[in-house]
Amino acid sequence: MNQVTEQAVLDQLKHIVDPDLRKDIVTLGFVKDLTIDGGDVSFRIVLTTPACPVKEAFETEARQLVGALDGVRSVRVVMDAEVPKGRGISGNMALPNVKNIIAVSSGKGGVGKSTVAVNLAVSLALDGAKVGLMDADVYGPNVPLMLGLADQQPSAFNGQITPLEAHGVRMISMAVLAPADKPMILRGPMLHGIVRQFLTDVNWGKLDYLIVDMPPGTGDVQLSLAQLVPVQGAVLVTTPQTVSIADVRRALKMFETVAVPTLGVIENMSYFVPPDMPEKRYHIFGEGGGSRLAAEYNVPFLGEVPLGLEVRESGDAGVPVVIAEPDSPQAKAFRKVAEEVARQVSIEAMKPELQIVSRAG
C-alpha cells in the first residue's frame, strides 16, 4: 500500500475552485489542520461566509478527491467558516474586534431600511455569524421595537455599555438610552459624538458583522460613520419606483465620495403575492428598478424582497419575519439577501489576497 503524503492530498484538493474568488482552495489557504495517520486523512476546510452556498458541494468533492488516492482508508472533513476582516479605507479609528461594518442606507425614507437591517442581522446570526446591530437613526430609532427590546435598558460594566441582545443579535439604539417622550434636538457635532459613542463606548465583543441602520437620506450620520471608522460597505435599499431610485443614486454618490464601497442594491417591496393566490405576483411599485440601477452603476444586485403583511406584523410584534415566519416568501428572500451580502463582503475582503495570489502565480 502507498504511503499517503501531504502533497498528494493537497494536489487533489487543488481541483476544488472557489467560484467567487476563482482560485483553488489550497492556494486560498482554506485547507487547515491536515493530518495523515496511516490511511486516515483529516482536515478542515475554512470558508469565508457562514452560509456558503457551495459548502456541501465542497465537502462531497473533497471527500471523493482525497478518498480516490491510493492508500487512503478514511477521510474526515470538517467544514468551518471564518469571516475575513474587511479592508475598509474610510475613517481611521480602529475597532479591532469588529471585522466588518456594513451600513444599510437609502436615499428616501420609509423604503424598509430598518426592516432590512434587522432581518439581515438576524439572518446572519442564524447562519452562525457573530452580529451586532447599531441603530444610527438617532431621531427615529425603531430597531428596538422590531427586535422586541423597546422596554429594556442596557446596563453598564467597567465604564462601557453592554448592548442588549435578541435573536442572537447585539443591539444598541438611542431609543433604549434616552427616554422616548423627550424630543431630541441635536446638532451635527452632537450627532457625531453619538455615533462615536455607539462605536467606542459599547462593549460589542467580537463581531463578524456590525450592521448599521442609517437614518433616511444622505446626512451627518452617514458622514460621521465614514469619517470615524473603516466601513466595509454600504447596502442600498430601494423600492422599484423611479422616485426612490433617483434618491438611491444620490446615496451611491455620497458613499463614493467618502470612500465607502457599495456592496450592492436590495430592492424591497418588489411585488405582492396574495396569500390566497400564491402563484400570482403584483408589481405594485413597478418592476426591475433595483436590478437596473445596480447594472447602471456596476454594483451587485443583492436580491428582491416581496411585500407581505407578515413583514410588518412581525416587525411590530418584535419578532423579525425570518424568525416568526421562516417559510414565508419574505423570510426566504431575506435569508438569500443575507447570504449574498456575506458573499460580497468576503469578495471585497479577499481582494488583496487575490492580487497577491495572481502576482505570485
Ligand SMILES: Nc1ncnc2c1ncn2[C@@H]1O[C@H](COP(=O)(O)OP(=O)(O)OP(=O)(O)O)[C@@H](O)[C@H]1O
Ligand atoms: N417587504 C415588506 N413588506 C411589508 N411591509 C414592509 C416591508 N418592508 C418594510 N415594511 C414596512 O414598511 C414600514 C417602513 O419600513 P422601515 O421602518 O423598515 O423603513 P425605513 O426605510 O427604515 O424608514 P425610515 O426612513 O423612517 O427609517 C414599516 O411599517 C415596515 O414594517
Ligand SMILES: [Mg+2]
Ligand atoms: Mg428606519
